[in-house]
Amino acid sequence: MTILHIDGLDLRYATDAGPAAALTDIRLRVAGGEAIGIVGESGCGKSTLLKAIMGVMPRNATITGGAIRFDGTDLVTAGAEAWRRARWKGIAMIAQSALNALNPVKRVGAQIAEAITAHETWPRAEVEARVAELLALVGVDPGRARDYPHQFSGGMRQRVLIAMALALRPPVLLADEPTTALDVIVQDQIFRRIRTLRGELGFAMLLVTHDLALVVENCDRVVVMYGGLVVEEGTVADIMAAPSHPYTLGLYNALARPGQRHQPISIPGRPPDLVDPPAGCRFAPRCPFALPRCHTEAPAMQVVSDGHAARCLRVAEMDTLRPTAALPETWEGPQP
Numbered sequence: 001m002t003i004l005h006i007d008g009l010d011l012r013y014a015t016d017a018g019p020a021a022a023l024t025d026i027r028l029r030v031a032g033g034e035a036i037g038i039v040g041e042s043g044c045g046k047s048t049l050l051k052a053i054m055g056v057m058p059r060n061a062t063i064t065g066g067a068i069r070f071d072g073t074d075l076v077t078a079g080a081e082a083w084r085r086a087r088w089k090g091i092a093m094i095a096q097s098a099l100n101a102l103n104p105v106k107r108v109g110a111q112i113a114e115a116i117t118a119h120e121t122w123p124r125a126e127v128e129a130r131v132a133e134l135l136a137l138v139g140v141d142p143g144r145a146r147d148y149p150h151q152f153s154g155g156m157r158q159r160v161l162i163a164m165a166l167a168l169r170p171p172v173l174l175a176d177e178p179t180t181a182l183d184v185i186v187q188d189q190i191f192r193r194i195r196t197l198r199g200e201l202g203f204a205m206l207l208v209t210h211d212l213a214l215v216v217e218n219c220d221r222v223v224v225m226y227g228g229l230v231v232e233e234g235t236v237a238d239i240m241a242a243p244s245h246p247y248t249l250g251l252y253n254a255l256a257r258p259g260q261r262h263q264p265i266s267i268p269g270r271p272p273d274l275v276d277p278p279a280g281c282r283f284a285p286r287c288p289f290a291l292p293r294c295h296t297e298a299p300a301m302q303v304v305s306d307g308h309a310a311r312c313l314r315v316a317e318m319d320t321l322r323p324t325a326a327l328p329e330t331w332e333g334p335q336p
């Protein structure tokens, strides 16, 4: 049932200021066919997590602990060759700001074909048939395989990148903000297509986005990240009905909603310094509900209900804190 199991993953970046703890003790089980949304502000480690799963970390990154089990193999200990075999055929990725990833001087069809021939030794006719099939699958006229990327709109280029990612029918798709560069109408078309494709092909998806609304529409579960930690996780229904970490409450407030009387509230302050993170809860310096002990005790994940957990010492009081969190003045208090 579990196709991908991230178990206690720690990752550091070497920086001039010292090692930065970009991922700390990440635990995540992905079931076959499941869609998980990963949300959080800029810099919380979303792309780092996807790159680590894909085994395409920058040179200054080191996995210092934990496992990434795919199909029963721990890729971290199995090493580069196992990762190379899993990549694209097992786990495919649409990278952040990938719209310029296509080679401008190569025909689109040839680039999709390369995504196949890099891993498979199929006869040419079969590759060509597959390219046409993939283009049709993502809603691009297969007759356009001979066009160059500049002849395509941004939305069509993004469809081509999805086709390339799905070329070898991977059971896991990692999608890092696949539509942020596109307008909302095109974004909507692409996600409708992704939903259809998931229905037909049954791949699991990790979708990274800033946009909780996209997660609600496209995912089964949500993982909220803050400062390299998972701070809340649960089903979409659980997280929408009973968000249980003050950070999630803040993200929720930052959503513009129809009928909302006030402006979306933003969370004041900035995410933590990962070279020297706060001693207690990493969100405490920005949290309107922080108690003195929140600044010294690092909370573990606390169970809210079956399958729903939040990394907050005050999780049991959340039902009473939630209404306060919805008020703009709550977030205007003195922030250090």
Ligand SMILES: Nc1ncnc2c1ncn2[C@@H]1O[C@H](COP(=O)(O)OP(=O)(O)OP(=O)(O)O)[C@@H](O)[C@H]1O
Residues within 6 Å of the ligand: 013, 014, 015, 020, 022, 040, 041, 042, 043, 044, 045, 046, 047, 048, 049, 058, 060, 096, 274
């Ligand atoms: N190669 C690197 N070297 C050092 N630090 C890095 C490197 N790449 C990312 N970081 C830092 O690691 C943290 C996590 O970065 P990451 O790109 O994973 O965030 P993100 O959640 O994807 O943000 P965004 O929403 O802006 O894409 C940030 O503090 C970032 O500055």
Ligand SMILES: [Mg+2]
Residues within 6 Å of the ligand: 046, 047, 048, 096, 176
């Ligand atoms: Mg990112």
